[in-house]
Amino acid sequence: MLLCPVIRKLQHRRVVLASSSPRRQEILSNAGLRFEVVPSRFKEKLHKASFATPQAYAVETAKQKALEVAGRMHQKDLRAPDVVIGADTIVAVGGLILEKPVDKQDAYRMLSRLSGTEHSVFTGVAVVHCCTKDGQLDTRVSEFYEETTVKFSELSEELLWEYIDSGEPMDKAGGYGIQALGGMLVEYVRGDFLNVVGFPLNRFCKELARLYHAPRAPGAPPRIHYDSIPAVDTFEDLNDAEGGVSDQAPANGGLEAGGAQPRAPHTRDAPDLNGVRDSQPPLPAGLLGLMDGFKASKVLLTACKLNVFDVLKDRGPLTAADVAREIGASVDGTERLLDVCADLGLLQKADGGYSNTETASLHLVSDAEQSLHGLAAYLDGPVWGAFTHLGRAVREGATWIPEPLPQAPHKQSTEATLQFMRASHGLSKLTAHHVATAFDLSPFTSACHLEGCTGALAHKLVQEYPRLQVTVFDLPEVIELAGGFQAGAGPSERVHFVPGDPSSGRLPPADLYVLCSLAHDGPDHRLHGLLRRVSRSCRAGAGLLLAELAPAEEEEEAGGAARRSPGLRILGAGRPPRGPGQYRRLLQGLGFQDVQATRAGDLLHVVLGTRAPP
Numbered sequence: 183m184l185l186c187p188v189i190r191k192l193q194h195r196r197v198v199l200a201s202s203s204p205r206r207q208e209i210l211s212n213a214g215l216r217f218e219v220v221p222s223r224f225k226e227k228l229h230k231a232s233f234a235t236p237q238a239y240a241v242e243t244a245k246q247k248a249l250e251v252a253g254r255m256h257q258k259d260l261r262a263p264d265v266v267i268g269a270d271t272i273v274a275v276g277g278l279i280l281e282k283p284v285d286k287q288d289a290y291r292m293l294s295r296l297s298g299t300e301h302s303v304f305t306g307v308a309v310v311h312c313c314t315k316d317g318q319l320d321t322r323v324s325e326f327y328e329e330t331t332v333k334f335s336e337l338s339e340e341l342l343w344e345y346i347d348s349g350e351p352m353d354k355a356g357g358y359g360i361q362a363l364g365g366m367l368v369e370y371v372r373g374d375f376l377n378v379v380g381f382p383l384n385r386f387c388k389e390l391a392r393l394y395h396a397p398r399a400p401g402a403p404p405r406i407h408y409d410s411i412p413a414v415d416t417f418e419d420l421n422d423a424e425g426g427v428s429d430q431a432p433a434n435g436g437l438e439a440g441g442a443q444p445r446a447p448h449t450r451d452a453p454d455l456n457g458v459r460d461s462q463p464p465l466p467a468g469l470l471g472l473m474d475g476f477k478a479s480k481v482l483l484t485a486c487k488l489n490v491f492d493v494l495k496d497r498g499p500l501t502a503a504d505v506a507r508e509i510g511a512s513v514d515g516t517e518r519l520l521d522v523c524a525d526l527g528l529l530q531k532a533d534g535g536y537s538n539t540e541t542a543s544l545h546l547v548s549d550a551e552q553s554l555h556g557l558a559a560y561l562d563g564p565v566w567g568a569f570t571h572l573g574r575a576v577r578e579g580a581t582w583i584p585e586p587l588p589q590a591p592h593k594q595s596t597e598a599t600l601q602f603m604r605a606s607h608g609l610s611k612l613t614a615h616h617v618a619t620a621f622d623l624s625p626f627t628s629a630c631h632l633e634g635c636t637g638a639l640a641h642k643l644v645q646e647y648p649r650l651q652v653t654v655f656d657l658p659e660v661i662e663l664a665g666g667f668q669a670g671a672g673p674s675e676r677v678h679f680v681p682g683d684p685s686s687g688r689l690p691p692a693d694l695y696v697l698c699s700l701a702h703d704g705p706d707h708r709l710h711g712l713l714r715r716v717s718r719s720c721r722a723g724a725g726l727l728l729a730e731l732a733p734a735e736e737e738e739e740a741g742g743a744a745r746r747s748p749g750l751r752i753l754g755a756g757r758p759p760r761g762p763g764q765y766r767r768l769l770q771g772l773g774f775q776d777v778q779a780t781r782a783g784d785l786l787h788v789v790l791g792t793r794a795p796p
């Protein structure tokens with residue numbers, strides 16, 4: 183028996199659950215839904231940091247899972263199912279997103295992080311309505327998420343390991359299954375229990391009801407329900423009907439009334455998404471987010487500038503008044519800023535006040551080992567300034583971001599040079615390990631890092647490769663200031679700083695050239711010029727290592743460009759992103775062979791080529 187009228191509406195539809203999770207299958211089949219299971223092949227590797235909230239990450243992953251299945255089924259049969267359901271469950275704690283553990287140690291790390299605390303479980307759900315028109319797949323996606331709060335008891339080491347050894351944690355987000363042994367770890371649950379298990383059934387039914395019975399606004403013109411699927415028992419009739427229908431829809435859309443759905447003549451040629459029929463375009467949520475996105479950046483940059491994260495470093499929760507006192511700002515203004523930071527996942531807000539999330543402690547505190555405080559100041563200063571006058575730059579054909587140091591050294595004040603170097607230093611320290619280890623560089627004995635700035639990458643390279651000597655080659659004013667930065671664990675005799683002009687002078691000799699200027703990833707012609715000079719300077723057999731920020735969701739293949747977050751694309755001077763294929767072609771054109779490209783740290787493309795004999 184089907185208790186839920188909206189589930190009944192799906193009875194004659196071809197519904198696919200794009201999930202391998204046995205729990206999701208059980209929840210939905212217990213509710214009486216009939217569906218096929220086609221596990222998604224979408225790799226859960228979206229770049230988490232590019233999402234404003236953990237729930238946004240879960241929703242996007244759910245959507246990608248469902249769209250992958252819809253696309254694959256369409257390709258195979260040239261007919262997609264009517265409805266594809268995708269879901270993704272994650273555990274969020276202190277700004278961290280926990281998915282399924284990769285091994286027992288990972289499960290241990292997750293469970294000990296959850297021990298004795300409250301965390302959130304988010305399940306993102308995407309319901310994709312498909313329609314095939316002229317052989318093309320058309321999709322309409324409805325998405326939502328549900329949050330449930332779970333509190334764990336303090337877990338003893340013994341209990342933790344016994345639980346891990348049971349094997350239960352391994353295929354479950356956060357490393358536990360609340361429905362089985364994991365239930366013993368839980369002190370309380372606030373919210374939908376099934377949401378934790380993997381599927382928010384109650385919310386799903388409400389969303390279906392909303393979709394299929396969208397009420398008509400008073401005074402709105404008669405319509406075929408946008409966002410609504412006609413009652414299944416009348417749907418087939420409607421498909422056959424060619425006209426002669428009344429344009430008077432019942433006020434409630436008529437679905438519950440069970441009568442035939444009237445069909446407005448003017449909507450007859452509109453795409454029929456297997457019964458999902460729209461009378462107005464969907465609200466442009468993505469567009470509004472894009473228009474509004476600068477506010478979130480400015481809040482983050484301002485909180486950095488006011489040293490909010492430094493004030494909260496290593497301290498228990500502080501009230502807005504405490505923070506306001508320390509940063510010399512108004513209590514009201516500070517409270518608003520802190521609240522938005524909490525919404526953005528940068529701070530935690532609890533009864534006692536505000537504290538840093540793990541992300542903030544790692545990257546926004548100014549003296550943290552992997553601090554991006556310098557980058558924030560650079561973006562808030564010259565880059566923000568340049569973007570304020572973007573219209574002028576477009577009219578005049580100027581670059582979108584401040585000229586990099588090598589192009590305007592004499593124009594830079596020492597403070598401006600330092601500001602750029604701090605940004606570059608933070609990014610280099612963050613990524614140095616990934617760049618240095620993306621390929622085995624042990625065959626090389628000498629390297630030259632062009633625009634090597636503070637030497638952060640050079641220090642990592644000598645640490646990884648005991649035979650390697652590295653020259654940091656950069657402008658004299660940069661080299662002069664580089665000593666003020668702590669680039670490695672200590673000074674290294676194998677790192678040498680050489681002043682010069684990477685874009686015009688002679689390059690120091692080396693058997694590996696490295697180009698990795700992440701803070702200023704300039705326009706193509708600049709990179710091409712540098713690469714031509716490297717190509718001319720290096721002997722046959724010498725290497726060239728390139729790294730670029732590129733948190734692509736999908737690899738560029740078959741001529742398609744890798745997708746990057748708009749923020750990083752703009753950091754790259756507004757030019758289209760380069761993917762590994764483009765790098766390969768570029769280097770081959772400059773006389774390099776054996777070009778290999780890889781992704782590192784989910785944020786970089788790293789490319790290595792060897793100079794062919796002339």
Ligand SMILES: Cc1cn([C@@H]2O[C@H](COP(=O)(O)OP(=O)(O)OP(=O)(O)O)[C@@H](O)[C@H]2O)c(=O)[nH]c1=O
Nearest residue numbers: 201202203205270271354355358359360378379380
């Ligand atoms: C917190 C919790 C999670 N889970 C399971 O954790 C997986 C999450 O992973 P996912 O990536 O969302 O799904 P999946 O299992 O990889 O399947 P798929 O949809 O194919 O990606 C799902 O299984 C959920 O039930 C439980 O069974 N009990 C719990 O208490």
